Amino acid sequence: MPEPIRLIELAARSVADLGGVGDKREKALAKTGITTVLDLLTHYPRRYLDRTRQSTIEALEPGEEATLLATIGSVESRRTRQGKVMVTARISDASGSAKLVFFNQPWRQRQLVNGDQVLVFGKLESFWGGLQLTNPVVDPVGDKVGRIIPVYPQSPKAGVTSWELCEHTAEALRRISGPRARGLDDPLPADLLAELGLIGRQEAFEGIHRPESLGQAASARKRLVFDELLRIQLSLVRAKRELEASSTGIEHLVGPALPSDRPDLVHAFTERLEFALTGAQERCVAEILEDLAKASPMHRLLQGDVGAGKTVVALSAMLAGVQGGFQGALMAPTEVLAEQHHLGVSALLDDMVVEDPLTLLGERELRVALLTSRLKASDRRKILLDLAAGTIDIVVGTHALIQDAVTFSRLGVAVIDEQHRFGVEQRDALRHRGPDGRAPDVLVMTATPIPRTAAMTVYGDLDVSVLDELPPGRTPIVTSWAQGEMEEALVWDRVRQAVARGERAYVVCPLVEMSDALEVRSAEETHEELTGGELSGLRLGLLHGRMSSDDKEEVMTLFRRGDIDVLVATTVIEVGVDVPEASVMVILDADRFGIAQLHQLRGRVGRGAAESECHLVTRLDLEGTDEELSSDARERLTALVRSTDGFELAEVDLDLRGEGTIMGERQKGINDLKLASLRRDRETVAKAREVAIELLDRPEGLGGLESLVAEVDWFLSEDSDYLMKG
Numbered sequence: 217m218p219e220p221i222r223l224i225e226l227a228a229r230s231v232a233d234l235g236g237v238g239d240k241r242e243k244a245l246a247k248t249g250i251t252t253v254l255d256l257l258t259h260y261p262r263r264y265l266d267r268t269r270q271s272t273i274e275a276l277e278p279g280e281e282a283t284l285l286a287t288i289g290s291v292e293s294r295r296t297r298q299g300k301v302m303v304t305a306r307i308s309d310a311s312g313s314a315k316l317v318f319f320n321q322p323w324r325q326r327q328l329v330n331g332d333q334v335l336v337f338g339k340l341e342s343f344w345g346g347l348q349l350t351n352p353v354v355d356p357v358g359d360k361v362g363r364i365i366p367v368y369p370q371s372p373k374a375g376v377t378s379w380e381l382c383e384h385t386a387e388a389l390r391r392i393s394g395p396r397a398r399g400l401d402d403p404l405p406a407d408l409l410a411e412l413g414l415i416g417r418q419e420a421f422e423g424i425h426r427p428e429s430l431g432q433a434a435s436a437r438k439r440l441v442f443d444e445l446l447r448i449q450l451s452l453v454r455a456k457r458e459l460e461a462s463s464t465g466i467e468h469l470v471g472p473a474l475p476s477d478r479p480d481l482v483h484a485f486t487e488r489l490e491f492a493l494t495g496a497q498e499r500c501v502a503e504i505l506e507d508l509a510k511a512s513p514m515h516r517l518l519q520g521d522v523g524a525g526k527t528v529v530a531l532s533a534m535l536a537g538v539q540g541g542f543q544g545a546l547m548a549p550t551e552v553l554a555e556q557h558h559l560g561v562s563a564l565l566d567d568m569v570v571e572d573p574l575t576l577l578g579e580r581e582l583r584v585a586l587l588t589s590r591l592k593a594s595d596r597r598k599i600l601l602d603l604a605a606g607t608i609d610i611v612v613g614t615h616a617l618i619q620d621a622v623t624f625s626r627l628g629v630a631v632i633d634e635q636h637r638f639g640v641e642q643r644d645a646l647r648h649r650g651p652d653g654r655a656p657d658v659l660v661m662t663a664t665p666i667p668r669t670a671a672m673t674v675y676g677d678l679d680v681s682v683l684d685e686l687p688p689g690r691t692p693i694v695t696s697w698a699q700g701e702m703e704e705a706l707v708w709d710r711v712r713q714a715v716a717r718g719e720r721a722y723v724v725c726p727l728v729e730m731s732d733a734l735e736v737r738s739a740e741e742t743h744e745e746l747t748g749g750e751l752s753g754l755r756l757g758l759l760h761g762r763m764s765s766d767d768k769e770e771v772m773t774l775f776r777r778g779d780i781d782v783l784v785a786t787t788v789i790e791v792g793v794d795v796p797e798a799s800v801m802v803i804l805d806a807d808r809f810g811i812a813q814l815h816q817l818r819g820r821v822g823r824g825a826a827e828s829e830c831h832l833v834t835r836l837d838l839e840g841t842d843e844e845l846s847s848d849a850r851e852r853l854t855a856l857v858r859s860t861d862g863f864e865l866a867e868v869d870l871d872l873r874g875e876g877t878i879m880g881e882r883q884k885g886i887n888d889l890k891l892a893s894l895r896r897d898r899e900t901v902a903k904a905r906e907v908a909i910e911l912l913d914r915p916e917g918l919g920g921l922e923s924l925v926a927e928v929d930w931f932l933s934e935d936s937d938y939l940m941k942g
Contacts, residue, residue: 261366274311452676520683522819542628796824
C-alpha cells in the first residue's frame with residue numbers, strides 16, 4: 217500500500233497541476249501568494265457564510281445578518297463627490313425588495329445582471345426610509361444553497377474570487393483524499409490526538425475548507441492551530457536542548473559549592489541594601505543561581521515591569537560569578553543607559569571587597585568599569601588591559617564590549633539589558649567570550665513586558681523569570697490625558713508647580729526636528745517654544761539622539777544635578793534614566809507612541825519620594841470633531857490612564873496590534889502562524905509547549921516521528937540559525 221502524502225510533499229506540487237488552473241489562473245493565484253498545493257490548502261477561510269439559514273427580505277429586521285435568495289433588478293453606477301464609484305442594484309424576492317450599495321467596486325456593474333438569481337449575504341440597514349445592504353457578499357446560486365460557504369482572503373488586483381478559491385481547494389482535496397488517492401499523512405500518534413481531543417489531519421483540512429457545520433469548522437481549526445503552534449514550540453525547545461548539549465558552561469561557586477572561606481558576595485550584597493528584596497526578586501535570584509550552579513550555560517530571560525528591580529537581580533547574577541573568580545559584563549543599547557547603569561552599579565557596590573581572582577591570597581576592593589565609544593583613547597587602553605588582566609570584576613558598556621579589541625580574562629556572566637534593541641549577532645558575540653572555550657552564562661533583560669503566551673512563542677528557547685511584583689513604597693504615578701489646547705495649558709501649569717516645589721520634569725516629543733510630512737511636534741521646536749512661552753523663566757535643557765555623546769552626558773549631568781528644571785527630549789530617555797527628583801512626565805502627540813513605549817516613558821518618573829504624574833497630550837480635540845483620533849489611539853491612551861500594570865497593558869497591546877508586531881524581529885522567517893492567534897489561542901500555546909517538551913524528553917526523543925521532524929525543519933528552516941542563537 218502506498219505511503220500517505222506528507223504535508224511538505226504538497227509544497228513541491230504546483231497549483232498548475234490541478235484541473236481548472238491554466239496559465240492565466242496560475243498567474244492570478246501567484247499574485248495572491250499561492251503557487252503550490254500546500255499554499256492553497258493553508259490559505260484558510262477568514263469566515264463562513266451559513267447558507268443553511270436563509271431568510272426573506274420581509275422577515276429580516278434591520279441590523280440582522282442573513283442570506284437572501286433574490287433576483288437582480290436595475291443596476292446603476294455613479295461617481296461620488298470624492299471621485300469614487302458607487303454601484304447600486306435593486307433586488308427582490310416574493311416578500312419584498314431592497315437596495316444593494318457597493319462603494320469603490322466598479323466591477324460589480326459587470327457582475328450584477330438584471331434578471332439573474334443570486335445569493336446575497338449581508339446586514340440589512342434602514343436608510344432614508346428604505347432597506348439597504350452595504351457591500352454585501354453576492355454569489356451565483358450554483359450549489360451553495362443550504363451549505364456552509366467559506367469566504368477566503370483575496371486580493372482585488374489578483375482577479376481570483378473567493379468562490380474560485382473554494383473550487384480549486386475542493387479539487388486539491390479530491391486529489392488527496394479521493395477513492396484512489398493516497399490520503400494525507402498524520403504526523404501525530406493516534407493516542408496523543410485522542411488525549412488532546414483533536415481530529416485527524418485529513419479530516420481537519422476537509423473540515424476547514426468544506427465544513428458541513430460550523431462545529432466541524434471549529435474542530436478543524438482547533439487541530440490545525442495546534443499543528444502550527446506545536447511546530448514552533450518543537451523548534452524552540454529543540455534549539456534550547458541542542459544549545460545546552462553542545463555548549464560547555466561554567467559551574468559557578470554558588471550555594472553549597474561555595475567554600476566556607478570564600479565570601480558570599482550575593483548574600484553580602486543583599487544584606488547591605490537599604491530595602492528588602494521582594495518575593496519576586498528572591499524567586500528570580502534563586503532561579504538564576506540554580507542555573508549558574510549547572511555545567512550547561514544559562515540562557516534565561518528576565519522580564520519585569522518598570523521599577524520592578526531588575527538591576528538588583530542582574531547584579532546578584534554577576535556577583536555570583538565574581539565570587540568564584542570570574543568577571544561580569546552588563547551590555548546596554550545606548551551610552552545614556554550604559555552610563556546610568558554604571559552610576560547605579562558603582563553606588564550599590566561601593567566599598568565592597570572581593571578576593572583577588574588572580575592569586576586568591578588577598579582581598580581588594582571590587583572594581584566596576586565603564587566601556588563606551590566616548591572614552592578617551594588612553595582611558596580605553598587602560599580598561600582593555602585591565603579587562604584582559606582580570607583586575608576589572610564588572611564592566612558596564614554598550615556594543616563596545618563585543619568589539620574585537622576587547623578581551624576578557626575570565627568572563628563568567630553576561631547580562632544584556634533591553635535585549636530587543638540588539639541584533640542576534642551582537643547578543644551571540646558575548647557567548648563566545650568565555651574562558652577556556654567555555655560559554656559564559658547569559659541573562660537577557662527586558663522592561664517591556666509581553667504576555668505569557670507571546671513569551672512562550674517569542675522567547676521559547678529561553679528559560680523565563682518574571683518580576684511580577686513592585687517593591688513597596690514605589691510612588692504611584694497618576695496618569696491623565698490632555699486633549700486640545702485648553703487642557704494642554706493646564707499641563708504646563710502643573711509643570712511650573714512641580715518646579716516651584718524643587719522637582720523636575722520631562723517633556724517628550726516624537727521627533728528631533730520639524731517635519732513637513734508629519735504634523736507632530738519636534739524636540740527642537742518644542743524647546744524653543746516653551747523657553748519663550750509657557751515655561752519661560754525656567755531652566756530648560758534639550759536631549760536627543762543626534763547630539764554628540766559628550767553633549768548628551770553634559771545635559772544629563774546638569775539635569776541630575778538640578779541645574780536643569782525641565783528636560784525636553786525624544787525617546788532617548790525611554791529606558792534606564794533614573795532621576796529621583798523628576799516627578800512630572802509630559803508626552804506630546806502621545807497618540808503617535810505605542811503602549812509599551814508610553815509605559816516605559818511614564819516609568820522615568822515616580823522614582824523618588826514625590827507624588828508623580830504623567831500627562832498624555834494630544835493635539836486633536838475631543839470626540840465628535842472633524843479631527844478625531846483613531847479608535848486604536850483612543851484605546852491605547854485610555855488603557856494608560858486606567859492602568860500602571862505593564863503586564864495588563866501588554867495584553868491590551870496584543871489585542872490591539874496583534875501578534876505580528878508583538879513578536880517583532882523574531883517573527884522574521886516564521887511564516888507558520890497562518891491560522892493560530894496568540895490572542896485567541898492562549899491555552900493552545902501553553903498546551904503545545906507542554907507537548908513539545910514531553911516529546912523531546914522521551915527516551916527516544918523525536919525518534920519514530922520523522923514526518924513531524926521533517927515538517928518542523930521545513931516550515932521553520934529560515935529560522936533555524938536564528939533560533940539556535942536566541
